[in-house]
Amino acid sequence: MDGKVVRQWWVICKPEPYEALVGEAGTDADFGGRSDEVCMDNFKNEGRYGNVGVERLRCGGMSNSNDISRLCTLLEDTVKAVDKFARLMFVTAEMSPVQCFAVVEQKKKDDDESFSLACDHLKFEVFPCIFLQFSPQDKQAQVFLEKMLDKGTMFYMHQSPSQLVVVLRRDQSKSDDITLSPFQSALARESTKEIQQFVPATLQYTEQWDHSRRWWSRLTVQDMDDLLDSVQDSIPLHVYHIPTLCERAQELKENLPNVSRLFFASKSNSHPILMKEIYKLGFGLECVSLQEVDHAMSSVGASADRILFTPNFATKSEYVTALNYGIQVTVDNLYCLKKWPDVFNSHSIALRIDPKKGRGHHQHVVTAGAQSKFGIALEDVPEIIDLSQKHNFQVVGLHCHSGSGIFDPSTWREHAEVLLSIAEKFSSIRFIDIGGGIGIPYKFKDKRLDLKAVNQQLSSLKHQDIELWMEPGRFLVAECGVLLSRVTQIKHKADVKFIGITAGMNNLIRPALYGSYHEIVNLSVYAKSRKEQTASAGSIAATDIAESPPLYYGKDCEQSTVCGSICESADIFARDCPLPRATMEGDVILLDTTGAYGASMESSYNLRPRAASLFLLHNS
Numbered sequence: 001m002d003g004k005v006v007r008q009w010w011v012i013c014k015p016e017p018y019e020a021l022v023g024e025a026g027t028d029a030d031f032g033g034r035s036d037e038v039c040m041d042n043f044k045n046e047g048r049y050g051n052v053g054v055e056r057l058r059c060g061g062m063s064n065s066n067d068i069s070r071l072c073t074l075l076e077d078t079v080k081a082v083d084k085f086a087r088l089m090f091v092t093a094e095m096s097p098v099q100c101f102a103v104v105e106q107k108k109k110d111d112d113e114s115f116s117l118a119c120d121h122l123k124f125e126v127f128p129c130i131f132l133q134f135s136p137q138d139k140q141a142q143v144f145l146e147k148m149l150d151k152g153t154m155f156y157m158h159q160s161p162s163q164l165v166v167v168l169r170r171d172q173s174k175s176d177d178i179t180l181s182p183f184q185s186a187l188a189r190e191s192t193k194e195i196q197q198f199v200p201a202t203l204q205y206t207e208q209w210d211h212s213r214r215w216w217s218r219l220t221v222q223d224m225d226d227l228l229d230s231v232q233d234s235i236p237l238h239v240y241h242i243p244t245l246c247e248r249a250q251e252l253k254e255n256l257p258n259v260s261r262l263f264f265a266s267k268s269n270s271h272p273i274l275m276k277e278i279y280k281l282g283f284g285l286e287c288v289s290l291q292e293v294d295h296a297m298s299s300v301g302a303s304a305d306r307i308l309f310t311p312n313f314a315t316k317s318e319y320v321t322a323l324n325y326g327i328q329v330t331v332d333n334l335y336c337l338k339k340w341p342d343v344f345n346s347h348s349i350a351l352r353i354d355p356k357k358g359r360g361h362h363q364h365v366v367t368a369g370a371q372s373k374f375g376i377a378l379e380d381v382p383e384i385i386d387l388s389q390k391h392n393f394q395v396v397g398l399h400c401h402s403g404s405g406i407f408d409p410s411t412w413r414e415h416a417e418v419l420l421s422i423a424e425k426f427s428s429i430r431f432i433d434i435g436g437g438i439g440i441p442y443k444f445k446d447k448r449l450d451l452k453a454v455n456q457q458l459s460s461l462k463h464q465d466i467e468l469w470m471e472p473g474r475f476l477v478a479e480c481g482v483l484l485s486r487v488t489q490i491k492h493k494a495d496v497k498f499i500g501i502t503a504g505m506n507n508l509i510r511p512a513l514y515g516s517y518h519e520i521v522n523l524s525v526y527a528k529s530r531k532e533q534t535a536s537a538g539s540i541a542a543t544d545i546a547e548s549p550p551l552y553y554g555k556d557c558e559q560s561t562v563c564g565s566i567c568e569s570a571d572i573f574a575r576d577c578p579l580p581r582a583t584m585e586g587d588v589i590l591l592d593t594t595g596a597y598g599a600s601m602e603s604s605y606n607l608r609p610r611a612a613s614l615f616l617l618h619n620s
Contacts, residue, residue: 001202001322006249006348008105008106008128009103009104009105009106009128009129009131009170010103010104010105010106010126010127011101011102011103011125011126011127011128011129011131011155011167011169012101012103012104012125012126013102013125013303014102014163015419018317028127030420030540038406061166065206068540073359073491086104086105086106088102088103088104088105088106095397101156101504103129103131103167104569106132111342117145127169127170128169128170129152129155129167129168129169129170130148130151130152130166130170131165131166131167132148132164132165132167132168133164133165133166144158148166148168150494151168151170151171152168152169152170152171153168153169153171154168154169155168155169155173156168157168159179162482166280174315179294183297190268195313208242211326213243214479214592215241215243215480215510216239216241216523216525216590217481221527221531224523224527224530225527227239227484227523228374228523228524228527228588230484230614231484231485231486231588232486232504233486233586234486234502234609234614235502235609235611235612236483236484236485236501236502236503236507236609236611236612237483237484237485237611237612237613237614238481238482238484238594238598238599238611238612238613238614239481239482239483239484239613239614239615239616240271240273240274240480240481240485240613240614240615240616240617241476241480241481241616242277242480242616242617242618243616243618244479244480245277245477245480245595246279246281247477247478248475248477248479248480249278249283250281250474251451252451252472252475252476253281253282254457255452255454255455256451256454256470257455258459258461258468259455259468259469260467260468260469260471261284261469261470262282262283262284262469262470262471262472263283263284263285263286263308263433263465263469263470263471264278264283264284264285264286264471264472264473264476264563265286265436265471265472265473265474265561266285266286266287266292266295266296266473267287267288267292267473267597268473268474268476268477268478268596268597268600269298269473269477269595269596269597269599269600270292270295270480270600271599271613272295272299272300273615274477274480275296275299275300276299276300276301278305278476279300279301279302279608282304283476284307284308285300285302285306285307285308286303286307286308286310286427286471287307287308287309287310288310288311288312289311289318290309290311290314290315290318290321290322290415293307293309293322293325293327296455297325304325304326304327305326305327305328307320307325307327307328308327308328308330308433308471309327309328309329309330309331310332310352310399311330311332312373313333313373313375314334316336316343317339319336319340319344320330320343323343323344323347328348328350328397329347329349329350330349330350330351330352330397330399330433331349331350331351331352331376332351332352332375332376332386333376334375334380334383335377337384337387337391337393338387341387341390341391344391344393345391345392345393346392346397347393348393348394348395348428349394349395349396350375350395350396350397350398350399350431350433351376351395351397351398351399352374352375352376352377352399352400352401352533353375353376353381353398353400353419353422354372354374354376354377354378354395354400354401355375355400355402355414355415357416361493364447374401375400377596378418378422378489381422381425382425385425385426390431391416394428395428395429396428396429396431397429397430397431397432397433398419398422398423398429398431398432398433399419399432399433399435400415400416400418400419400433400434401435401436401437401471402415402435402437402582403437404436404437404439404474405429405437405439405440405451405474406437406438406439406449407439408456409449409450409453409454409456410457410491411437411610412435412457412458412470413457413458413460413461415434416432416434416458416461416463417461417466419432419434420432420461420463420466423463423466428465429466430465430466431466431467431468431469432463432466432467432468432469433469433470433471434468434469434470434472434615435471436471436473436474436475437471437472437474437576438451438454438472438474438475439480440474440475440477440479440593440596441593442478442516442517442518442519442592442593443519444515444519460561473596474596474597476596477595477596478593478594478595478596479593479595480591480595481593481594481595481596481598481599482591482592482593482594482595483503483507483508483590483591483594483598483611484523484584484588484589485492485500485502485503485507485588485589485591485611486502486587486588487499487583487584487585487586487589488500488501488502488565488585488586488587489585489586490583490584494570496561497558497559497560497561498560498561498562498563499560499561499562499579499583499589500564500565501562501563501564501573501589502564502592503564503573503589503611504564504566504605504606504608505564505566505568505570505571505605506564506566506602506603506604506605506606506608506610507564507598507599507602507608507610508591508598508601508602508610509601509602509603510594510597510598510601511572511573512568512570512572513601517574518572518573518574518591518592518594519579519591519592519593520562520573520579520589520590520591520592521589521590522579522580522583522587522588522589522590523587523588523589523590524586524587525580525582526590537541541613554580555578556580556582557578557580557581558578558579558581559576559577559578560576560577560578560579560583561574561575561576561577562574562577562579563608565608566605566606566608567606573591599611599613
């Protein structure tokens with residue numbers, strides 16, 4: 001590390017909702033559907049929330065790009081106001097969570113008074129910080145960062161393949177001496193030669209990502225070749241690995257003994273082959289439309305007693321038909337019980353309750369809270385009790401679901417506590433359904449949710465004769481599925497490399513709809529590296545399973561934007577995605593972990609074809 005240098009950096013931001021800027025949009029401080037309170041709770045439970053530090057969690061409140069543009073204009077004007085005293089170092093504006101701030105460096109250390117006077121006139125908050133930049137190749141970066149954390153608290157962190165940016169809220173009681181990393185010192189001296197030493201022109205995979213837990217990385221060399229040959233020139237291919245599905249089902253059954261019954265959320269993937277396999281493993285089927293109910297009964301052969309019907313804003317006739325089928329019906333609106341009492345007379349129903357606290361990886365998957373269309377408000381429960389006595393229907397179950405992609409083990413215990421407190425008001429409750437939403441590792445380096453920790457949380461509940469139900473969907477099918485397609489064209493435009501593939505947002509809409517992340521792999525290059533590794537190991541059998549090499553096996557990579565052929569600007573699967581420089585037309589590109597909400601949300605938009613499906617019933 002270099003010697004100590006006196007530096008003074010400042011953050012310019014506004015850590016309050018922007019009511020004056022965007023009106024009421026600022027009052028909820030929307031972080032992809034999470035309120036400030038929820039974000040802070042998550043931070044306390046998990047230490048950090050994604051890449052966002054606790055200070056930054058208090059910022060936000062904007063809902064669209066116009067809001068961001070207006071804030072950026074204000075921020076630009078603010079930075080100009082202190083231009084005489086400070087040099088702009090870093091600025092960021094992001095959609096989720098929405099935040100815009102700048103880091104400036106004070107030009108003269110002894111000009112504190114003038115700088116402070118300028119800051120007094122700003123509408124944005126200004127506070128001292130430590131601004132750090134690292135190269136991913138800087139081996140001492142982690143150790144250095146830990147030392148710097150003693151001088152301040154985390155405000156912002158962002159990592160890309162080329163750099164790591166960290167902003168700390170500075171503890172002014174600490175020493176002013178800041179030690180720079182070699183990379184940042186080179187940046188400060190604007191030494192191009194030194195900078196290139198830390199950031200090679202060609203990015204390479206140097207990190208040993210744990211892709212080896214993906215089923216496709218464990219295929220034999222011959223099976224990998226067969227899989228590549230299965231991909232057509234113009235039609236993408238969904239591939240499902242049934243053994244992986246069975247592994248996930250077994251994980252749930254073995255690690256959640258406190259859960260009495262498990263139901264599969266069939267909306268996540270309604271392919272009959274998958275649903276039949278899940279049904280055979282003892283799971284019930286949770287359906288959200290009458291069409292899903294009919295599909296479960298006709299295509300899967302499900303019996304009425306193993307189906308849950310949990311519709312939202314459905315027609316009166318759907319409730320009538322479902323009740324006539326004899327399946328368990330859930331009602332999530334007081335309106336139904338008040339306006340259609342004859343429909344539910346003499347029937348046993350469940351109620352979907354809004355637990356008030358929403359969770360999820362994006363605002364579109366948050367299913368609780370005042371702004372969510374789902375669930376009955378807690379305040380309406382007394383009226384339902386009166387209606388049940390007046391119209392002769394029985395409430396036998398209570399249900400809630402707060403969102404999807406959840407990694408906090410306490411979530412489902414909290415759901416149960418809400419429902420059990422309501423169950424005390426009824427004399428007929430037989431079960432509580434604490435929902436699904438179990439998060440899964442979309443990134444190779446993501447950790448799995450500890451199901452045993454979830455079960456441990458549930459162990460503290462006292463529910464005597466009331467059964468505990470759950471309804472996972474994504475957890476069962478996401479990791480068993482991948483989407484394969486072929487490269488159609490490659491385009492270089494300015495400094496952006498576009499790689500077009502036969503799949504489009506009509507085949508996988510999650511990145512466009514939610515900004516969702518899916519690992520992307522050039523399977524053709526990966527398969528070639530497997531062959532090379534097998535050959536170098538002296539293997540004589542083409543079907544030998546080679547130990548999974550580092551991704552691309554050291555092949556040169558460059559940042560690319562992967563896109564489809566749909567006539568929409570949103571038809572982008574990933575930007576700045578490191579893919580082999582050797583990627584060419586005809587290569588097979590794998591989009592990972594697409595088994596949930598991939599095929600089930602497909603369309604024929606632009607009249608482009610839906611993807612074909614292939615099922616691998618065994619490990620080979």
